[in-house]
Amino acid sequence: MSFAVIQTGGKQYKVSASEIIKVERLNLEEGKTVEFKNVLFLNDKENTEIGNPNIQGAKVEATILKNIKNRTILVFKKRRRKNSRKKYGHRQPISLIRITKIFSKNGKLISEAAPQKKLTKELLKGEKAREEQIIKAKKTRSEEKQKIKKMIQKNEDKEKKVTDNIEKKSIKKKPLTTKKK
Numbered sequence: 001m002s003f004a005v006i007q008t009g010g011k012q013y014k015v016s017a018s019e020i021i022k023v024e025r026l027n028l029e030e031g032k033t034v035e036f037k038n039v040l041f042l043n044d045k046e047n048t049e050i051g052n053p054n055i056q057g058a059k060v061e062a063t064i065l066k067n068i069k070n071r072t073i074l075v076f077k078k079r080r081r082k083n084s085r086k087k088y089g090h091r092q093p094i095s096l097i098r099i100t101k102i103f104s105k106n107g108k109l110i111s112e113a114a115p116q117k118k119l120t121k122e123l124l125k126g127e128k129a130r131e132e133q134i135i136k137a138k139k140t141r142s143e144e145k146q147k148i149k150k151m152i153q154k155n156e157d158k159e160k161k162v163t164d165n166i167e168k169k170s171i172k173k174k175p176l177t178t179k180k181k
Contacts, residue, residue, distance in 0.1 A: 002111045004102050005041035006060050012040065015060060015099045018113035025093035028064055034097065036060040042102070044110050057105040062097040068127065070094045 003016040009024025026034060039058040042049040049055055069091035077086045102110045 002042075002044045002102060004039055004043070004058070004060050004110075006036040007038040007040055008036055015062075015102075017099055017102060017111040019099045020065065020096060021099070022070070022094045022096055024095070025067060026064060026095045026097070030064050030066055032064050033100070034062050034064060036062065042104060042110065044104070049105065055105050057103075057107065059103050060099060061101040061103075062099050065096040065098055067093070067095050071130070 001016060003014055005012055005014050007013075008026075011024070013021055013023065015021060028034060037054070037059050039055045039060060040051045040053065042055060042058055049058070051058075070093075072089045072091050075086075075088050075090055078084065098113065100113045102112075104110050
């Protein structure tokens with residue numbers, strides 16, 4: 001199986017034909033093809049090429065499937081003993097790409113992707129399903145909070161009734177006459 005190591009977005013990825021990977025956001029529209037010329041390593045069934053630092057003339061072609069945001073990462077900062085806290089989330093913009101062709105340094109085609117199947121739709125459905133799960137979890141949390149508030153209100157009402165009854169009983173037990181000295 002042939003593969004290549006490419007560099008994009010300050011990161012290195014080991015890729016092979018027809019593979020779908022997440023990379024840093026590329027400023028191109030969905031469906032466009034991208035050429036990665038920063039190929040660091042090529043491995044074919046017969047030989048291996050190592051770049052110094054790149055392999056001149058080698059390239060990897062890919063198609064952009066979707067420009068989306070990655071999962072939320074929570075960032076929590078705290079300064080101890082200062083009562084200072086800050087919490088916020090971050091969603092890194094990413095691009096889903098499908099590797100279509102890998103070329104060697106002399107322009108020879110090393111590997112090519114098979115025709116595209118429903119794999120991308122399944123992958124995107126997985127992303128949508130994850131987002132739907134997050135939305136459902138938020139709804140269930142809000143419903144649980146409402147149930148807890150109702151329970152607390154009921155307990156407060158019961159406590160109020162009990163204190164009212166105690167006050168009424170204490171009023172009834174007061175003697176009608178005062179003691180003489």
